[in-house]
Amino acid sequence: MAQQYGKTWWGQKWLQTLNNIDYSNRLPRGASYAKKGAVKSIKIEENRIHAKVAGSRPTPYKVDIILPPFFDPELSKFIDAVVSQPFIISKLLNRELDPSLLAMAEKEGLKVFPHQWTDFKMQCSCPDWAVPCKHLASVVYKLSEEIDNNPFLVFELHLLDLIAELNKRGLFINTQSVEIPLLTDFYFEKGKAKTKKEKTEFSTQNAYQKLSFSSLSPIHEPLFSLLSESPVFYNSSTNFKEKYTTAVNRMVKNGQRILHGKISFANVLKQFEKETYSVNTHSINKIIIDENFDASVKINNTNFSVRDFMLELSQIPSNKILDYQPSTASLHTLFHLAMHLVANGAVIPQIVIKPNKQYGVRWLPAMISKDVKALVEKMSDILPSDIFWWQTPKSEKLIEKDITTNLLSVFITELVTLLSGEATQDLFLTLFFKNEEYDFKNPGEGASAGGVQTWLQKYYLTQGKIRPQLVVSETINDNFLVEVNVSGIDDFPGEIISLKNILSLQIFAKQRLEVMQTMANLIDFIPGLENQINSGGKDIIVMDTETFTPFLFQMIPVIRLLDMDILLPKSLQNILKPKPSVKVKAKSGKSFLNLDQLLSFDWQVAIGDQVMSEAEFKKLLKKTDGLIKYKSQYIYVSKEDLAKLHKHFSSEEELSGFEMLRVALSGEYEGAKVSLDAEVLDLIKELTEVKEIPLPKTINAELRPYQKRGYSWMYRNSKIGFGSVIADDMGLGKTLQVITTLLKYKEDGLLEDKKALVIAPTGLLTNWQAEIEKFAPSLSTCLFHGTNRKIENNYDVLLTSYGIARTEAPKLKKLPWQTVVIDEAQNIKNNDTAQAKAIKTIKADNFIAMSGTPVENRLSELWSIMDYSNRGFLGNAKEFKDDFGTPIETYNDVAVAEKLKKVTAPFMMRRLKSDKTIISDLPDKIEMDAFSTLAKEQASLYEKTLEEALMAIEAIDASNSKELFHRQGLVLQMILALKQICNHPTQFLKNNKLEASLSGKTELLFDKLDSIIESGEKVLIFTQFTEMGGLLQHFIEERYKEKPMFYHGGCTLKQRKEMVHNFQNNPADKIFILSLKAAGTGLNLTAANHVIHYDLWWNPAVEAQATDRAYRIGQKSNVMVHRFITKNTFEERINEMIQSKKALAEMTVSTGENWIGNLSNKELKDLFAMG
Secondary structure (H helix, E strand, O other): OOOOOOOOHHHHHHHHHHHHHOOOOOHHHHHHHHHOOOEEEEEEEOOEEEEEEOOOOOOOEEEEEEOOOOOOOHHHHHHHHHHOOHHHHHHHHOOOOOOHHHHHHHHOOOOOOOOOHHHOEEEEOOOOOOOOOHHHHHHHHHHHHHHHHOOOHHHHOOOOOHHHHHHHOOOOOOOHHHOOOEHHHHHOOOOOOOOOOOOOOOOHHHHHOOOOOOOOOOOHHHHHHOOOOOOOOOOOOOOHHHHHHHHHHHHHHHHHHHHOOOOOHHHHHOOOOOOOOOOOOOOOEEEEEOOOOOEEEEEOOEEEOHHHHHHHHHOOOHHHHHHOOHHHHHHHHHHHHHHHHHHOOOEEEEEEEOOOOOEEEEEEEOOOOHHHHHHHHHHHHHOOOOOEEEEOOOOEEEOOOOHHHHHHHHHHHHHHHHHOOOOOOOHHHHHHHOOOEEOOOOOOOOOHHHHHHHHOHHHHOOOOOOEEEEEEEEOOOOOEEEEEEEEOOOOOOOOOEEHHHHHHOHHHOOOHHHHHHHHHOOOOOOOOHHHHHHOOOOOOEEEOHHHHHHHHHHHHHHHHHOOOEEEOOHHHHOOEOOEEEEEEEEOOOOOHHHHHHHEEEEEEEEEOOEEEOHHHHHHHHOOOOEEEEEOOEEEEEOHHHHHHHHHHHHOOOOOOHHHHHHHHHHOEEOOEEOEEOHHHHHHHHHHHOOOOOOOOOOOOOOOOHHHHHHHHHHHHHHHOOOOEEEOOOOOOOHHHHHHHHHHHHHHOOOOOOOEEEEEEOHHHHHHHHHHHHHHOOOOOEEEEOOOOOOOOOOOOEEEEEHHHHHHOHHHHOOOOEEEEEEOOHHHHOOOOOHHHHHHHOOOOOEEEEEOOOOOOOOHHHHHHHHHHHOOOOOOOHHHHHHHHHHHHHOOOOHHHHHHHHHHHOOOEEOOOOOOHHHHOOOOOEEEEEEEEOOOHHHHHHHHHHHHHHHHHHHOOOOOOHHHHHHHHHHHHHHHHHHHHHHHOHHHHHOOOOOOHHHOHHHHHHHHHHHHHHHOOOOEEEEEOOHHHHHHHHHHHHHHHOOOOEEEOOOOOHHHHHHHHHHHHHOOOOOEEEEEOOOOOOOOOOOOOOEEEEOOOOOOHHHHHHHHOOOOOOOOOOOEEEEEEEEOOOHHHHHHHHHHHOHHHHHHHHHHOOHHHHHOOHHHHHHHHOOO
């Protein structure tokens, strides 16, 4: 890399002057010496330069150079001349040295640059007697590098401190902005005694707040504009700014690719996606800064790199974050904020001095952007105060200063390192983009760090009291007048004063310099401002449309970044751009059953809220582009816009019926307003309003008001040719609403030739059968399941499982179906699976999807379920991801989420238990029986055990009163054995066969837990048996990779208290298994909104006591009670007896299960037999 000297005007002038007096041609030899690194050190003390230069001897030669100081009266005259030039002073105030100062100095007889070599006093310890020798010449040459980084040196070498001289005359100039800050000062209050701060209580719920990133847009281009070309610290013939912008552009591009899912964060790290995580739902995390301010992360007291921690955060889905601890949730949001800032180029570098005296560059959020500042302020509310620590080998202390900015800096700096490209040998690129350190101790480098600081200075401007304001107004002849005003002037509080007056009126003489300091920062961005200042306010700034257009679109965004108020006329406040649009029309006499025939469209152009035809738009343009006045507003039409519109109008592509319906429902097309004719508006009203449909006459249930709405809506949709997704919360009675709809179909005669097919998880088939039998006994069912399955002739509803539907799809798709219902529709959430594909091949007149959790991990799952019920309505998977998935999931875009709600509202109904209208319809406690069936081996074991037990009981002489007690014992022993078999065969056999699938009840439990966990709810699971509790703990851990707590008699008091506290307060502890005896009374577990009785005691009082652990004072949610009963076993029959016979129920309260022991042999056989 070729070194370059004399990069600034002052550095060039220095070399140019020396070249002019170098008659003996010494300078070129000095230059070559300097370039090859012969100058080993340079030290400047007042007007003396001490240097060491390598030569032919082992030790370097000593070089001394003295420059003559400036004296009065010439010096005073020069300062007087400077004071009379406000524009020059305004630049000095910002540490800029205007070239005209040289002519002013020379005019007053001051030799800033030498006129001959004898103007220097020079000495070198080399044997060459010539002056200057090549060693002296190399130091003089090398000095130009120091001058490039600090032009004020040309005066300081003559003992003239320009800033100090102006300060003596009352023109105070702030030099702090060019001092490089110490990194420690950003983390800890400087020199202040530690005062006890009032700690505001942090609510853990704050950690789970979401940020919307949709307000962010790329700002790296305007930020580049604030940086000067060819920064002086870069001693090379190439342009550092070009290299800097290339690296930032690469960083932004890689960030955008990650956000849009084109590459994963793991790909960037060149690592595989992790299968085991250090960060789990129980992890507590702290960010640690060491003595040299290098960062790491402590996860449960184990240290990890920031990079590895970010990888783990990147793999936690946002919609699962509620399960994690507050520290993980808040840092997950912080990581995503850092990622979005980097991907939008909304980050800026800052040079700092680290504790080891090395210089480094850290990256920060670009707080000069109001959108960025707003997000960072919101982030401050999300972060817990105890998350950031400074640690030495001997101690640690909490970092409390600027936590959000400093934590973001840790993440952003790491992301910049990762995303900006490969490492290079370039010192400044590694300093800026690879988090390297450097000491700048080599000759000529002394002022380089200051040069970096000066280059970045505009990023850290604080306007102080003076607040500039830009006012744009339209002139009569269609030009634009640009005026600059100022507020914040001490003697004129609250007043806004024009710059013209400040420059021209004597009353403002005292404040003029302070205003000029601010104006100097704006000269590069406001054409004509320099002329206005130089003319003392006489010149005004007027721009024609051609000049104003680039100023409006290129410069004003940059000026906004300088935190300046900009007032535009109403006509310019919202520049309109033409967008492709459509007009949707409806054909009379057609119905929704054929959308393509019902709806038609014409291509249009949208300008704001106005929609016009192609002909109207062309008339408006009059064959021109650019900034055009349209009514009371301006529109901007670029050549790119015209090309896009031309392509749009000449396209032969037709919108499908579903596409037109989406446009009509959302009221927009690709973000542009659309026009809808009156017929279409009527159709939309018809779709979005639900009229109550009379209930089927034979329905054996009292539907709640919201359930009637759900039934009416599903029935209405089917009649006009649409499918439905019913996505009510678990426990709100989706099954009853669907059964009511199927019964209505039967009453309408729709199930005579075509039938209904219900596909559900295996564990729920028995429930479907039981609920149809209970609520709609006139609906006949056929269970198509098991090895001997067959489809009978006389049925209305065929029930089958997902597994069977997949394997038997070829047979099922040949049958005529009126409707296909899929329960727990998340089973087809992955559209590419064989199961989803097979089920989608089964055709029907109507489709209903049921799911309490329509979106488990990604919106693509919602697309798959919606696409099942209305094929093609939301476009294909890629279109859906681009239109909805990425904006909502990646950017938390509220407007797009609202649009998705509008579009899906007619075809998806989701009511939550927390909805006020629903709560008013619901009881506080909802009890429901949940039925399981015995697995194959379980059924065999049940039958064999029952047979042996009954044989033993029947062998006892019932007339012998002494043996009756023994008989009662055998009966209770049989009950115990059969209960254990219904729970899980392993509990009875004690064979340690740990397979969940051996029990139908365990499979039913999983079906329930899947929904509860996905809904983010908590559940208590009661069992009478400690041994069964242990088995459940194993099965649940195996399935969900999380060991649930188990409260039983063997737990210590301390363990019990900890478990109760964790369940009540820890979001990660969602499942709590409890022994009925140990936890029957005295516990308060109101965090649960589900109670599962895995096995029943058949004692309503015991059951109620257990349920009341959750359902008691302090419970804010409705409690769902699930009573597990094994179908076709004694569990079902005893339950029926207790539910139907009040006297029997009362007897069980006092005697428990003992009453069963008194039954006759025949009664026992009837009660316990299968079937």
